[in-house]
Amino acid sequence: MELNTTVTIDEDKSIARVALAGALNTDTAPGFDQELQRVITRGLNLTVLDMKDLDYISSAGLRVIFKAAKQTKAAGHRLAAANRKPHIDKVFEILKALPDMAVFANDQELDDYLESMQNKVRGD
């Protein structure tokens, strides 16, 4: 199975949106790792992994995400996951891989979160 990733960058809001479609498995994980690294190194405040179309994830794929989460945290940025399907959610659950990641069940939650982020920036 293949993995297609679509990266959308909003420089103004300092947000990167990475949409995953297909399977993030042993085979696709290394490619996705490189792509995600490129996005993270841009130093945006927030990187959102949109898993709306992600059908499958294995431990190799999760490692990539965990590594990215650790890196963004070290840089003072955030990595968030949105729109996880139930079985994807179950894998996250089993491996207890949630502590440092914001998780949004759907787009609405994500938008609300972004809104609050904006307000926070303005407030600063």
Next chain:
Amino acid sequence: MKNSIATRLIAVLSLCSALILGVGMWLDYRLSREEILERLKNESQETIRAAIIDMENWLDGVEGSTLFLARILEQRDYTHAGLEQMLKDIVENNADIYGSTIALNPVITDSPGGFAPYYFHRDGILTYADLASEEYAYQEQAWYLDAVNAGKPVWVEPYFDRGGGETLMTTFAVPVFRVSAQGERFLYAVVTADVPLDELRAYLRRLRLGDSGFATLLSRTGIILSSRNPDYIMRHYSDARSDTVDLPTWRDMLQSALAGQAVTRQLECPDIIGRCVIRMDTLQSTGWPVGMIYSEHEITAPLRRYQIRTAVIGLVTLLLMALAVYLVTRRLTRPLTVLVGASDNIARGKLDTALPTVRGEDEIAQLVMSFDAMRRDLKTYISDLETATASRSRLEGELAAAREIQMSLLPGGGEVLEQHEGYSLWARVRPAKSVGGDLYTYQQSGERLFIAVGDVSDKGVPAALFMAKATSLIQQLLAAGESPVTALAKLNNALEAGNDNCMFVTLFLGVVDLANLELEFASAGHTPPSLLRDARVGVLPQDDGPALGLAPGLEFPRNKVQLAFGDRLAIYTDGIDEAFNEAAQMFGPERFNRGFGDGAALPLEQAGAALFDAVDEHAGDTPQSDDITLLLLELPVQGDSRSTSRGVFPAGEGLAGRVITWLQTALEEQALAPDVSVETVLVAEEISTNIEKYGELPAGSEVLLDLSISASTLAMEFSDRGVAFDPLRDGKRSELGADIESAEIGGLGVHLITQLTDEQSYRHEGGGNILRVVKLLDTDSA
């Protein structure tokens, strides 16, 4: 102490002796009483007779003197002075005579008044009186006339002799007759002797019988001469108001007495205590009745004294005897009382309690000695028992430990339920003693399921040790994948070696090919298995060989049976069919097969337990005589048929991808829930990634994936020729949580494998790794 031996002995012995003594004394009393009464009667009569004889003697003396004087006067003539002198001499010298006279017939005297000198004792002085005075006129006196009229000596009725003796008296008067010269007989004189009534009374007073007894004397005409009451003297008895005896009785008795017949009457007398006795007799000389009245009560007083004395002696004897009995029984029972206390103490466990000291060799002493012996024996016995109990509980503890160890040799520790996608297996062993000689075991190797059920001869510890040896050998042989026939032959040789005790094992050893359901088995003298198919139970025909361990180099025939889906197989030891009930009837294969068939609808575990219950119910209270083992094997029913497929993948880069691609295709054919497919693929990817990255697979080798899906299970078995590695145990399972990103590659995968499947097993077999995972399917949604 109310019921003590002493009390009862005293009571019983006292009662008995009182009875014996009482009867003896009563008999003695009866005999003595008659004797005493007789004696007393005689005594009283003797007293009376003696008194009467005394009186008779006295009166006889008076009579004699008077008759003598009369005799003299018949023949000789005396002057008046001479007569007087003679008379004076007689009265003076004869104390018995109160007074005496010689009254001459006045006709023959010179003086008209006659001649009658009278001498008498007045107050002890001899006194003279002349009776020939005109005042006295002796010839008219009764004593003179009576004698003259009678013409022979008479005793005159008592009278008061006025002018003569001047006292109450009676007189013995003797007429003296002479014959004249013409031969005519004429009265010459009357000679008399007087006896005063006082003197008579004095005699009678001596006649006293008892305090209230008295005598009475009457004249022939019934004048009372002497009585207790002085007022009655000289009165006729009928005038005297008698307060003792009524008149008719008195008259009656008097008449009898006057007729010369002594009479004795016993009457009730008012003034005398008890009965009074009246004895009436007569004086021979005078013919006067003499009556004796006395109280029988007083006379029999000695008898009563005797009675009282006897009673007192009896009572004292009885008391002394009771005392003696008390002392003797107390002496006898004192050791018993002490013994009772001692036995109480001993019963409380104080075995060193002192026993009473006894002397001699009587029964009590023997009892105490026996008791002491018992106490000593008991002490020894208890101490022995304590030792025995201690060693017994130690032995029991060891046996319990041995049982645990023995059971741990068997899969599931003596009872096991194995639910597998290709089969279900349930087995249970129950030794008759703490440890036993029955065994079961099974082992799956790929599609081959090995089953063994065996029974070592005998039971208990020797059988258990032999069973342990046999079990470990069997497990080794099964692990080596030997065929039943070969395994039995090898096992036989191994067990035979050094088997000097000639222990042996009957064994069923079979292998089921789960792919084609073929059962191949060999039997070493074991009970043939029963097969339940389509609700009918049959016994599998078998060619069996001898029991194992007795002779080397034996061969065992091979049996092959084609099983079918839905079959249920029961393999058991003879502890089941040879279970006896109270009537010594065996449970038997028929009963077993019936029970096996009855449980067809039950789940395997319950069916097995029901068969155990049936055996127990049959045996009742009869203790289990042999170890019991039952193994049930069930193949899934037809509708639960599996689909199996195998993927073969060459080692090398992209292994996981190839595995997933094949698996996804394979799974598409199955109507599985989408999440089950996804999770199965994920698990397969994790496993194959691990094999690819860490297996160091030899170039050109292959990785096999056997996929097996039934209605209830999905199983994947990965086989590879890589380095021996059990990811379930040896995998560096990463810590979950914050530091998960630092986990080693593969370390996370193991978490996913164990979480997303229900069973995982690893074995290294034939130089390769075999990892098997099973996922139970939710049958409702399938």
